[in-house]
Amino acid sequence: MTAAAAVAPRGIARFRPRTRRRELILLAIVTITLGVGGLSLGMQRTGRPTVEGGTLLAIYVLALFAVHVAQSVAGRRTDQALLPTVGMLGGIGLLLMIRLPQDLVTQRFGGIELGLAQLQLAWLCLGLAIIGTLGIVVRSDAWLRLYKYTWAAIGVALLLLVFALGVDENGSRLTLVVGPFSGQPSELLKVVLVIFLAGYLAEYRPLLATERTSIGPLHVPPLPYLLPMLAMVGVSTGIVIIQKDLGAALLFYVIFLVLLYLATGRASWVALGLALGTIASICLYFLFPTVQERVAIWLDPFADPLGSGFQIVQALHAFARGGLFGVGLGAGLPEIAGRLPIPAVHTDFPLAALGEELGLAGVLAILALFLVVVARGLRIAAAAADTFRALLAAGLAIVVGAQAFVIAAGDLKLIPLTGITLPFISYGGSSLLVNSVVVGLLLALSDRGIEPPPPPRTRGAIMRPLRRSRG
Amino acid sequence: MTGGPPRADRGLGKSVGRTMLAAVVAVVILAAGATWWQVVDAPSLTGSPDDAANVAAARSVVRGTIRDRAGRVLASTTRDANGEPYRVYASTATTGVIGYASRRYGSAGIERTFDAELTGRRDPDPVQAILDHLDPSRRRTGDDLRTSLSLPLQRLAVSLLGNDRGAVVMLDPRTGEVLVDASTPTYDANTIADPAGDPAYFAKLRTDPTSPLLPRPTLGLYVPGSIFKIVTAIAGLGSEAITPQTTYSQQPPAEKNGLLVDGYRVKDGHHDFTQPKPLALSEATEVSCNIFYALTGLATGGAELVRWAASVGFGGPIPYDLPTETSQVTNGTGSTPGGFTDRVELANAAYGQAEVLATPLQMALVAAAVANGGTIMRPRVVTAVVSPDGNVAERPAEVWLKPFGPDVASPIRDAMTRAVEGRYGRLFTSGAKVPGVLTAGKSGTAEIGGSGEPHSWFIGFAPADHPTIAIAVLVENGGSGASRASPIAGKLMSAYFAQAAQ
Numbered sequence: 001m002t003a004a005a006a007v008a009p010r011g012i013a014r015f016r017p018r019t020r021r022r023e024l025i026l027l028a029i030v031t032i033t034l035g036v037g038g039l040s041l042g043m044q045r046t047g048r049p050t051v052e053g054g055t056l057l058a059i060y061v062l063a064l065f066a067v068h069v070a071q072s073v074a075g076r077r078t079d080q081a082l083l084p085t086v087g088m089l090g091g092i093g094l095l096l097m098i099r100l101p102q103d104l105v106t107q108r109f110g111g112i113e114l115g116l117a118q119l120q121l122a123w124l125c126l127g128l129a130i131i132g133t134l135g136i137v138v139r140s141d142a143w144l145r146l147y148k149y150t151w152a153a154i155g156v157a158l159l160l161l162v163f164a165l166g167v168d169e170n171g172s173r174l175t176l177v178v179g180p181f182s183g184q185p186s187e188l189l190k191v192v193l194v195i196f197l198a199g200y201l202a203e204y205r206p207l208l209a210t211e212r213t214s215i216g217p218l219h220v221p222p223l224p225y226l227l228p229m230l231a232m233v234g235v236s237t238g239i240v241i242i243q244k245d246l247g248a249a250l251l252f253y254v255i256f257l258v259l260l261y262l263a264t265g266r267a268s269w270v271a272l273g274l275a276l277g278t279i280a281s282i283c284l285y286f287l288f289p290t291v292q293e294r295v296a297i298w299l300d301p302f303a304d305p306l307g308s309g310f311q312i313v314q315a316l317h318a319f320a321r322g323g324l325f326g327v328g329l330g331a332g333l334p335e336i337a338g339r340l341p342i343p344a345v346h347t348d349f350p351l352a353a354l355g356e357e358l359g360l361a362g363v364l365a366i367l368a369l370f371l372v373v374v375a376r377g378l379r380i381a382a383a384a385a386d387t388f389r390a391l392l393a394a395g396l397a398i399v400v401g402a403q404a405f406v407i408a409a410g411d412l413k414l415i416p417l418t419g420i421t422l423p424f425i426s427y428g429g430s431s432l433l434v435n436s437v438v439v440g441l442l443l444a445l446s447d448r449g450i451e452p453p454p455p456p457r458t459r460g461a462i463m464r465p466l467r468r469s470r471g
Numbered sequence: 472m473t474g475g476p477p478r479a480d481r482g483l484g485k486s487v488g489r490t491m492l493a494a495v496v497a498v499v500i501l502a503a504g505a506t507w508w509q510v511v512d513a514p515s516l517t518g519s520p521d522d523a524a525n526v527a528a529a530r531s532v533v534r535g536t537i538r539d540r541a542g543r544v545l546a547s548t549t550r551d552a553n554g555e556p557y558r559v560y561a562s563t564a565t566t567g568v569i570g571y572a573s574r575r576y577g578s579a580g581i582e583r584t585f586d587a588e589l590t591g592r593r594d595p596d597p598v599q600a601i602l603d604h605l606d607p608s609r610r611r612t613g614d615d616l617r618t619s620l621s622l623p624l625q626r627l628a629v630s631l632l633g634n635d636r637g638a639v640v641m642l643d644p645r646t647g648e649v650l651v652d653a654s655t656p657t658y659d660a661n662t663i664a665d666p667a668g669d670p671a672y673f674a675k676l677r678t679d680p681t682s683p684l685l686p687r688p689t690l691g692l693y694v695p696g697s698i699f700k701i702v703t704a705i706a707g708l709g710s711e712a713i714t715p716q717t718t719y720s721q722q723p724p725a726e727k728n729g730l731l732v733d734g735y736r737v738k739d740g741h742h743d744f745t746q747p748k749p750l751a752l753s754e755a756t757e758v759s760c761n762i763f764y765a766l767t768g769l770a771t772g773g774a775e776l777v778r779w780a781a782s783v784g785f786g787g788p789i790p791y792d793l794p795t796e797t798s799q800v801t802n803g804t805g806s807t808p809g810g811f812t813d814r815v816e817l818a819n820a821a822y823g824q825a826e827v828l829a830t831p832l833q834m835a836l837v838a839a840a841v842a843n844g845g846t847i848m849r850p851r852v853v854t855a856v857v858s859p860d861g862n863v864a865e866r867p868a869e870v871w872l873k874p875f876g877p878d879v880a881s882p883i884r885d886a887m888t889r890a891v892e893g894r895y896g897r898l899f900t901s902g903a904k905v906p907g908v909l910t911a912g913k914s915g916t917a918e919i920g921g922s923g924e925p926h927s928w929f930i931g932f933a934p935a936d937h938p939t940i941a942i943a944v945l946v947e948n949g950g951s952g953a954s955r956a957s958p959i960a961g962k963l964m965s966a967y968f969a970q971a972a973q
Contacts, residue, residue, distance in 0.1 A: 073753075084734070174827060212554065258490060258493075258928060261486060261489075261490070262483060262486045262487065263483075263486075265483075265485065265486045272694055305521055306577065313521070314523060316508050316516060317516050317517070317519075317521070317522045318523075319505065319508040319509050319513075319521055320508055320509060320512065320513035320516035320517050320522075321513075321516075321517055321522070321523075321524055322509055323509055323513055324509065324510060341523035355509060357503065357509075358507040359509065360505055360510060363505045364500075364502055364505070367498050367501055367502060367505075370498070371494060371495065371498050373493045374491070375491060375494070378487050378490060378491050378494075379486050382483075382487045382488075388485060390483050390487070391483075394487060394490065397897070398490075401494055401497075404514070405497050405501065408501050409500070409501060409504065412501060412504035412505055412507075412508060413504070414500065414501070414504045414507075
């Protein structure tokens with residue numbers, strides 16, 4: 001193992017194209033699947049063999065292949081399963097948006113009015129552009145590694161900005177409006193939080209692993225070293241809680257616990273964290289009437305099936321109507337008096353709509369796709385060159401996985417419902433773009449040719465170098 | 472990967488592996504949840520009248536007609552200006568049992584329980600049922616329902632209850648066929664079902680303090696008072712704690728000063744009729760002696776009282792055609808046998824006070840059990856489902872419970888006969904007697920605490936020697952059993968026999 005090989009100048013050689021055969025095969029499968037989906041939808045809608053939303057699907061597939069070609073030309077040796085997997089998820093989401101009434105969301109850009117599926121396609125293409133760009137351009141993680149406090153500050157500043165200038169929607173202040181665009185910065189904070197935590201935990205990991213604070217017979221984590229991190233987690237979670245974005249708060253906390261576990265390998269700390277989280281949840285329950293309401297609906301939505309429990313009850317009925325294999329794309333969701341039975345189906349309940357039309361088989365397939373994203377992310381983490389990169393990759397994978405779990409579990413009435421999106425499938429620009437950033441960074445980190453990490457810095461007497469100095 | 476960048480530091484690989492394991496577990500949990508809703512619990516959800524697919528289909532389906540025992544139409548379907556069908560009801564007297572089916576407000580009552588049949592969603596032929604499920608447009612016109620209800624008796628029951636809140640259940644103890652299932656105040660189901668009806672009406676009903684939407688016979692829980700003594704008698708005789716001849720020497724003196732149970736005095740309200748001689752079952756029932764029944768309850772014991780009450784239906788739902796509330800002898804929070812707090816609660820429960828709560832249907836079934844020699848038939852309103860092509864699926868009479876035999880039933884039947892026909896009994900249950908027919912029964916005046924008037928109760932059956940009809944009448948805050956419930960029961964049973972004679 002010599003440093004010479006690792007820092008060898010690459011120069012022009014980095015633009016040597018490489019074939020990405022596995023990615024190509026997987027993308028072909030995605031294309032065929034989406035084509036069959038569009039055909040099935042067209043048959044259901046018109047009774048003739050047509051591809052419903054054919055143009056939109058074609059543009060989407062072309063965008064997928066464009067990212068593939070760009071990566072091949074750039075010659076990066078990045079992961080070949082991630083793009084097809086999230087491409088499939090995005091495609092399923094696009095099919096659903098094509099299938100839903102187009103006037104569910106409309107937006108005017110100049111003289112053109114875009115409907116639900118067209119808008120979703122625009123966001124998907126932007127997302128793919130981000131994935132491709134990050135996957136190709138990012139050749140070093142130094143900009144993430146070195147400025148963790150700057151990132152943390154940016155994240156908190158964004159939240160405060162929403163707090164001050166945000167717009168109230170559905171009783172929560174989550175949305176920032178700039179001109180014709182609106183976004184939810186708490187989505188971006190997830191990524192910032194992962195970058196900060198990865199940087200912090202990587203730096204202090206040796207200390208956290210060895211140092212202890214004893215209170216009587218109780219060994220607790222070394223508090224002085226934990227405080228800055230706890231402050232960051234506390235501030236971000238606290239702000240989103242005040243904004244009543246409980247899904248985001250839950251997500252932040254899960255990300256924190258998983259990264260803490262990955263960095264320290266201590267299950268007992270995770271147990272402690274879960275206990276504290278439970279206590280905090282109970283406090284929240286008594287502090288916020290909205291939480292009590294959510295929990296009551298979760299415990300027995302059938303108590304008021306036409307009122308507060310309407311949404312989840314209708315969703316459960318939709319899952320039930322789907323059965324094992326579903327009623328077929330386009331055949332579900334009978335409109336009653338021109339209304340969809342599940343309110344906010346395109347953002348909060350796409351899984352229920354897909355569960356009805358694609359059945360348990362479809363739901364399991366979607367869950368499996370999310371598991372693949374997490375597995376690839378963790379694989380990248382396991383193969384990473386140092387702790388920061390490993391924690392960053394794992395954390396990014398958990399961002400997608402945990403978010404999918406929280407909303408899917410809410411849809412299935414396993415936990416109280418929180419209004420967050422199903423990554424890559426739900427309608428919504430912020431969510432799609434941020435999750436694309438996550439996948440783009442994962443691609444960059446997966447590259448075997450990414451710039452090697454700097455040698456660990458020596459930090460006084462406590463922090464000894466972990467490796468022999470390399471020369 | 473020799474020459475490549477150094478691997479991650481120690482320990483991380485194992486943590487990553489465990490994190491992956493956690494992710495797999497998370498997916499398994501989600502898959503289990505999805506399997507529950509999509510496979511295991513799916514039939515009950517998709518079969519529900521609230522399911523969006525069924526609501527959508529029901530808009531175009533012509534619901535079947537509901538008829539009474541003589542073929543009189545109780546509920547039928549007509550079409551609005553757009554040609555969409557909606558429901559029409561013949562009488563407000565049947566709303567408590569028939570309920571309503573509305574596009575806007577869903578359904579209740581028999582309309583809800585038999586929604587699948589009435590909309591033709593439940594096909595008796597399994598092959599047809601699968602085809603129907605795959606293609607909802609195949610659905611036939613709904614099936615008709617034939618019920619055992621008697622519209623004239625139902626109307627009479629509602630008019631006798633008048634402006635009071637109350638309930639009447641009348642059934643044939645031999646078959647379980649329910650002739651009257653009446654609840655007051657009634658409401659107008661036509662306004663709810665009519666698409667052009669006043670939209671404020673339903674909201675007003677929901678918030679009405681007299682709860683008109685509550686089907687009192689099945690979902691109303693009331694303190695039963697003295698009519699519960701029949702259950703105590705069943706428990707005492709059934710467990711052989713007493714015989715029809717059992718007397719208690721401490722009973723006559725206790726009439727004056729009350730019965731001392733663990734330092735608490737159980738008092739009686741009507742000791743004027745009792746003599747120095749101790750009473751046995753028959754006389755004690757005639758004068759409704761609380762002391763005798765308190766002592767019988769204590770002799771029987773809490774565990775046996777609860778067990779025998781359960782044998783006639785207490786403590787669980789009744790397999791009726793409508794959802795039922797669960798009747799109870801005690802809250803079950805106490806530590807003494809049966810769940811009573813102490814012997815005082817047991818003594819008071821034995822004559823129907825303390826924590827005893829019962830539905831009018833449950834008390835009608837107690838009367839029916841005695842009337843039918845200890846066998847309770849499953850109560851039902853719908854006797855047959857008739858398909859549009861004329862196929863009749865009968866719902867035959869079936870035995871629900873068989874808690875005791877004639878050895879227990881006969882002495883209680885005699886005691887209840889004496890409670891209506893006897894010299895003192897007449898003073899309590901004056902109005903319940905059917906002229907020319909030997910009548911058995913028991914009135915109840917249920918103290919409800921506070922300053923409210925007691926609930927007025929009567930349960931009974933006739934003819935006492937070979938009963939064909941059993942009844943329970945409840946009038947909320949109606950005063951004594953003699954003043955309000957007994958005369959209603961008498962008039963209804965008289966009307967029943969007058970009809971039968973024709």
